[in-house]
Amino acid sequence: MTKLDTQLKETLQSKAREIRVDIVKMLTKAQSGHPGGSLGMTDVFVSLYFGGLVKHDAKRPDWAERDRVVLSNGHICPVLYACLGHAGYFPKEWFDGLRMVNSHLQGHPAMHKTPGVEACTGSLGHGFAMAVGMALAMRADKRDSHVFALLGDGECQEGLIWEAAMSAAHYKLDNLTAIVDRNDAQIDGRTSDVMSLEPFADKWKGFGWHVIEIDGHDYDAIFAAVNEAKVTRGKPGVIIARTVMGKGVSYMEAEGYKWHGKAPSAEQGEKALKELLAST
Amino acid sequence: MAVSAEKRATREGYGAALKELATKNPNVVALSADLAESTGVLKLAAVAPERFFQMGIAEANMVDVAAGMATCGKIPFASTFAIFGTGRAWESFRNSVCYPALNVKLACTHSGLSVGEDGASHQALEDIAVMRAIPNVTVVVPADYAAAHAATIAVAEQRGPVYLRLGRPKIPAVYEDGKAPMTLGKGNVLREGNDVAILACGPLVSMAVDAAKLLEKDGRQATVIDMHTIKPLDEKLLLDVARRCRCVVTAEEHNIVGGLGGAVSEALSQHLPTPLERVGTRDTFGESGTHADLWKKYGLTPDAIAAAARKAMERK
Numbered sequence: 001m002t003k004l005d006t007q008l009k010e011t012l013q014s015k016a017r018e019i020r021v022d023i024v025k026m027l028t029k030a031q032s033g034h035p036g037g038s039l040g041m042t043d044v045f046v047s048l049y050f051g052g053l054v055k056h057d058a059k060r061p062d063w064a065e066r067d068r069v070v071l072s073n074g075h076i077c078p079v080l081y082a083c084l085g086h087a088g089y090f091p092k093e094w095f096d097g098l099r100m101v102n103s104h105l106q107g108h109p110a111m112h113k114t115p116g117v118e119a120c121t122g123s124l125g126h127g128f129a130m131a132v133g134m135a136l137a138m139r140a141d142k143r144d145s146h147v148f149a150l151l152g153d154g155e156c157q158e159g160l161i162w163e164a165a166m167s168a169a170h171y172k173l174d175n176l177t178a179i180v181d182r183n184d185a186q187i188d189g190r191t192s193d194v195m196s197l198e199p200f201a202d203k204w205k206g207f208g209w210h211v212i213e214i215d216g217h218d219y220d221a222i223f224a225a226v227n228e229a230k231v232t233r234g235k236p237g238v239i240i241a242r243t244v245m246g247k248g249v250s251y252m253e254a255e256g257y258k259w260h261g262k263a264p265s266a267e268q269g270e271k272a273l274k275e276l277l278a279s280t
Numbered sequence: 281m282a283v284s285a286e287k288r289a290t291r292e293g294y295g296a297a298l299k300e301l302a303t304k305n306p307n308v309v310a311l312s313a314d315l316a317e318s319t320g321v322l323k324l325a326a327v328a329p330e331r332f333f334q335m336g337i338a339e340a341n342m343v344d345v346a347a348g349m350a351t352c353g354k355i356p357f358a359s360t361f362a363i364f365g366t367g368r369a370w371e372s373f374r375n376s377v378c379y380p381a382l383n384v385k386l387a388c389t390h391s392g393l394s395v396g397e398d399g400a401s402h403q404a405l406e407d408i409a410v411m412r413a414i415p416n417v418t419v420v421v422p423a424d425y426a427a428a429h430a431a432t433i434a435v436a437e438q439r440g441p442v443y444l445r446l447g448r449p450k451i452p453a454v455y456e457d458g459k460a461p462m463t464l465g466k467g468n469v470l471r472e473g474n475d476v477a478i479l480a481c482g483p484l485v486s487m488a489v490d491a492a493k494l495l496e497k498d499g500r501q502a503t504v505i506d507m508h509t510i511k512p513l514d515e516k517l518l519l520d521v522a523r524r525c526r527c528v529v530t531a532e533e534h535n536i537v538g539g540l541g542g543a544v545s546e547a548l549s550q551h552l553p554t555p556l557e558r559v560g561t562r563d564t565f566g567e568s569g570t571h572a573d574l575w576k577k578y579g580l581t582p583d584a585i586a587a588a589a590r591k592a593m594e595r596k
Contacts, residue, residue: 064353068351070348110379110380111351111380112379112380112381118351119347119348119351119376119380120375120376120379120380122375123371123375125340125344126340126344126347126371126372126375126376129340129341129344129345129348129372129376130344130345130347130348130351130376131348132341132344132345132348133344133345133346133347133348133349133350133351133352133356134348134349134351134352135348136333136345136348136349137348137349137351137352137353137354138352140309140330140331140354141352141353160340160341160344160372163338163340163341164341164344164345166336166338167335167336167338167341167345170336
């Protein structure tokens with residue numbers, strides 16, 4: 001595996017810390033939302049938006065040639081909003097309004113309310129299927145745009161995920177890459193206890209996808225996987241990214257799924273920020 | 281040219297119009313969930329195969345895929361039977377299409393009892409109700425082949441989500457080919473009278489015209505309106521005729537709960553309480569049978585509409 005340039009990696013790590021800080025701040029302010037998955041997927045999102053893996057331009061959110069990022073497990077939108085804000089799609093002041101009335105930042109992503117958001121997602125399964133539609137349309141128009149669909153592992157219990165997976169493989173959509181947040185956690189418990197998904201990689205292989213399994217906090221692995229998925233011809237690619245729920249905040253990492261959908265209290269928020277700011 | 285004596289299905293008008301759109305509008309694409317021939321979208325596939333997307337038996341996915349395509353500038357027409365398109369894929373349509381007001385046309389055929397022999401599991405009688413309750417949507421129920429053709433062209437030109445409700449059986453023509461007025465949101469007055477106003481949609485429109493002829497034999501003059509757009513409802517026209525006739529009948533191939541009858545009840549009770557009789561299935565499931573036998577058994581006939589009109593007139 002090719003190693004990333006040290007300077008780029010340091011830049012990404014630094015950006016990831018800023019994103020995690022803003023996630024904790026906005027959720028603590030909102031006193032509602034989903035910190036666990038947002039923090040867990042931060043390294044993947046930072047790689048996409050700030051590592052050059054996604055072709056985008058914050059000044060032109062409707063640029064026809066852009067790549068599409070569809071957050072199918074929309075509940076982890078704080079990480080998406082933080083990245084979009086840092087990328088310049090909208091002022092960071094918007095973070096303060098997360099989940100509040102009259103806000104641009106809804107509890108789940110809404111394309112007509114937030115620049116840079118590509119679809120209305122959050123009801124699980126639908127975003128992935130919409131990403132399939134986008135990839136079909138891109139190919140029909142012969143556009144050199146790639147579609148990234150971000151999924152949760154719990155979300156893969158939805159039948160719609162497999163309808164969409166089947167159709168993407170049928171149409172050989174090699175301009176589509178799914179990235180699954182494999183944190184083995186969902187609201188009611190560990191995914192393996194609630195409704196087991198294993199053999200997970202084999203399921204995707206059986207559905208005709210090119211499967212890559214990585215540590216979702218390893219930047220070298222994230223870049224290598226995305227690049228491999230993008231150059232794989234004739235079939236869509238899925239990156240199963242093993243992540244730690246609440247990554248970067250010790251008490252969240254320790255309690256796992258309990259931090260799926262619970263905002264930190266003011267005190268917990270302070271503790272989390274201290275830890276994040278002290279980290280390198 | 282007179283109104284054609286040939287009976288044709290609304291789904292045939294849809295297929296013919298889709299074929300025309302394929303050559304006129306490069307953004308129009310069609311999707312089907314294993315029912316390309318039955319729904320008529322195969323007509324588009326014949327002339328523009330690259331713009332037809334077979335999605336297999338997966339309706340929720342089909343509607344979401346259509347939503348994704350619409351975000352990229354396509355005008356997708358997604359077709360299946362009404363029971364699946366508005367039942368199984370309801371949430372895809374609600375959240376993915378209507379919430380951001382995407383330009384997706386959900387064109388469902390085989391609505392109502394007239395699916396016929398397949399029976400109750402396949403007879404959508406609640407679809408107008410569940411679709412019109414969604415914000416941002418336009419709900420259109422064409423009366424015949426020509427109206428279905430015109431409606432297909434009209435909804436392609438209007439940006440935003442549409443539910444187009446079509447039928448399986450061949451039914452009598454109401455309009456001359458190419459001459460069905462189809463301004464979305466504006467009902468068509470087919471006949472004027474001051475004794476009762478009959479508002480119908482779909483295959484009940486030609487029956488309403490026949491019912492008016494029956495009432496004429498009693499010396500009663502009915503206004504007959506093709507209320508092809510259920511949402512947005514033409515409230516101005518409704519209130520005008522309700523004021524003039526002082527009693528109203530609705531007629532539809534749908535449950536009397538929540539459909540055209542429901543929409544008219546809501547508008548009248550708020551703005552102009554008026555005696556109303558609703559013709560439709562009476563909160564019951566259907567069963568197998570020919571469409572003609574089912575319409576007769578469940579009270580969807582010119583006689584039944586005329587009877588409802590007489591009852592409404594007595595209540596003035």
